[in-house]
Amino acid sequence: MEFRLIDRIRAHTAQQRDDVKLGIGDDAAVLAVPAGQELVVAIDTMVEGVHFPRGTSPEDIGWKALAVNLSDLAAMGATPAWALLALTMPRNDAAVTADFVDGLATGFFELAQSWRLALVGGDTTSGPLCLSVAVHGFVPPGQALTRSGARAGDIVLVTGTLGDAAAGLHLLQRGEHEAALIGRLNRPTPRLSAGLALRGQASACLDVSDGLIADLGHVAEASGLGAHIDAGLLPLSPSMLAMFDDEQARMFALTGGDDYELCFTVPANRVADVQADLARIGCGATRIGRMVEGAGVQVLDANGEPMAISRKGWDHFAA
Amino acid sequence: MEFRLIDRIRAHTAQQRDDVKLGIGDDAAVLAVPAGQELVVAIDTMVEGVHFPRGTSPEDIGWKALAVNLSDLAAMGATPAWALLALTMPRNDAAVTADFVDGLATGFFELAQSWRLALVGGDTTSGPLCLSVAVHGFVPPGQALTRSGARAGDIVLVTGTLGDAAAGLHLLQRGEHEAALIGRLNRPTPRLSAGLALRGQASACLDVSDGLIADLGHVAEASGLGAHIDAGLLPLSPSMLAMFDDEQARMFALTGGDDYELCFTVPANRVADVQADLARIGCGATRIGRMVEGAGVQVLDANGEPMAISRKGWDHFAA
Missing domain, CATH: 3.30.1330.10 (PurM-like, N-terminal domain)
Structure with missing residues (x-):
């Protein structure tokens, strides 16, 4: 140089x-x-x-x-x-x-x-x-949050909102600009305070870098379980919803990477307390699904029916 | 993937x-x-x-x-x-x-x-x-070898031989092959045992990755000193001397990178003991110069006169 x-x-x-x-x-x-x-x-x-x-x-x-x-x-x-x-x-x-x-x-x-x-x-x-x-x-020894500690019945939560970075990238590629979404892409905020608050609380935890389905799949696999996501519960930002229709927004939230929110699991009877703890440090956390016996990640619609997700979009399974 | x-x-x-x-x-x-x-x-x-x-x-x-x-x-x-x-x-x-x-x-x-x-x-x-x-x-606390502890009068030594990797690269670029030299380029052996043996012995130490003159210059600068190298003392491998004349071999040894030998300084009265310690683990170490008051690295010829080093070769200074 x-x-x-x-x-x-x-x-x-x-x-x-x-x-x-x-x-x-x-x-x-x-x-x-x-x-x-x-x-x-x-x-x-x-x-x-x-x-x-x-x-x-x-x-x-x-x-x-x-x-x-x-x-x-x-x-x-x-x-x-x-x-x-x-x-x-x-x-x-x-x-x-x-x-x-x-x-x-x-x-x-x-x-x-x-x-x-x-x-x-x-x-x-x-x-x-x-x-x-x-x-x-x-x-502290033994207190690291890992991917492998989830149990069947644990509730799945995520911090913040999902899909914003993918939405921002999509806009950039179209030559459009929307400050909040592109800011989420270029200036992600690591959820360090939330991670500290989850010590001793979350049974499993990881960050959403590859997309929710892929990343929750890592928790499921490491824990020897499956996971269900309720599509209707995904936390979507007003910025994204102002720029994209509901279906595309949910697709960004499910499959988009680069959000760097935490996805974690908590025993059902601890969810409210954990949400309150996180709220005290200004971090929203939304329950989006649960860990189940089995394997893999399924996304459920409002009727609890599994939906097929592809790169292009999703459809109900042909039952 | x-x-x-x-x-x-x-x-x-x-x-x-x-x-x-x-x-x-x-x-x-x-x-x-x-x-x-x-x-x-x-x-x-x-x-x-x-x-x-x-x-x-x-x-x-x-x-x-x-x-x-x-x-x-x-x-x-x-x-x-x-x-x-x-x-x-x-x-x-x-x-x-x-x-x-x-x-x-x-x-x-x-x-x-x-x-x-x-x-x-x-x-x-x-x-x-x-x-x-x-x-x-x-x-152990406080025992790391650093670049900054050399004192004026300390002797400069190097492990092994210098210039082999540069000579190997030179051969590769000419489409020639000589196993020992190219092995030195592609399979450098980190001098970990020597580093451990030098704890508490060497006043300063670094590895030769950018070339002896450049790297010894880092020791000199960090220690607030200058350094003299006796060109005639440089340890040159038989493999290199079989392929290159003496002048080119010395140039590789002075300016070639990628050797990953250790260059270190030792008080004059400790040199023989340190060499004996290293010999016990099968690691040769050659004295090649000394730390002096001043700044910068000078290469001295057999008469103790400074030589000018350039990328192409060297000349005596015009006095």
Whole structure:
């Protein structure tokens, strides 16, 4: 790189943490995990043209690269602490300038600082625009939220609203703009506070990154169960409903990815308390279905009949 | 991906560790750092066409992606424990098949298992072929080897021989093959045992990944010193000397990257003992220079005169 990339990124990082014994600038970082805490680690990659369209602002790219990782920590009920950033950027691309790097760093650290997260190391190399972020957090021993603890009869809930990011992407691809939906796509908010509140409450939890049906399918599979979703209960945002008809909105909610809401399960008699706990931190949570004996995820209509979902739309099963 | 990539990779991993509370398959891994140990973390990315030529065997790619990261742990004097792998692969590339993924995993786990390292998580996505690996290791508090502890008068040493990987790359680019040199390029051996032996001995340490002059420059800068290299003392392999003349061999040793040897500094009166310690684990170490007051790295000829180094070759300074 012509500019000293690491120094540029470093200049943006203000976060000091006592548990960082040695940060950016050596062969590796040296860190102290607090006594009595387990370490929670995740890694995620974003590639230009795959996870974000060319032309996405560098601030949004930097934010989202960290957000999708923090969402994994949220899904585990972990407190975030440290990140590593591996940044691959084209050497000869007029769009990838020192300003671009400053933008990436601005977006990344805007989110990092709100969670007191420190960037402790990284790697910069030339190649197609691509960011891998590894995040580290803490959880008390045995308290991590996993995908495998759901029991038959547990209620399935999701935080916030679903489908907005997919709706935003759909609009972008049509050349239209609607700030709220595109903001959900480009600036997802990891549900870290909700994840912490769900420790000891949720029997299973994950974040919705691939689409509700696919992701709830992971909980079902890991828990050795099936799941039913009541299509009529899906939480849909007013922004999405203003732009799309009900059927398309529900399709975004069921199959769209990139929402980074938490999907979790709770014993039926705990649902109201958990919703009240989440409400106290400003996080809505909607019951959308239940775990059942069996396997796979079924979407039920208002009459409790299974609906067939395809990429294009859905139909009632031919009974 | 058409094949279930993660399952395929997972099938290769046999390593069980008690400190892995939750491994691959959830939103994040849950890990227990041993009491009384600090955590050492690094991340490195390899991109096809940048860090390895297209056509490199998947086994070599998988090995090297882990090796360059373990080399960072070696340079810190850390014991390796866990890795995360973020794998980006083209969706429609005839060369990137299920066999290719098996090959990557074979190379990766061949190295991982020799160090009891567990793959605890990862991410797979489509895009240009690119691997980011994050590694985690342990070091007793305050004992990590850093770049900044060298003192004026300390002797500079390197493990093994230098320049072989650059010589191997040079041969590859000419369409020639010499197994030992190309092996050094494609299958670097991280100097983990040497790093452990240097704990409490070396005043500064790093791995030679960018070339000796550049990397020793990092030690010099971090320590607020300069460094002198005696060109005549550089350890050159018989394999390289059989293929290249002395001047070109020294140039590879001074400026070639990818050797992943350790470069470290030791107080003059400790050199013989440290060399003996390393010899006991089968690791040669050669004194090649010393740390001096000032700044920058100078290469000295047999008469102790500074030589000018350029990409093409070197000349005596015009005095």
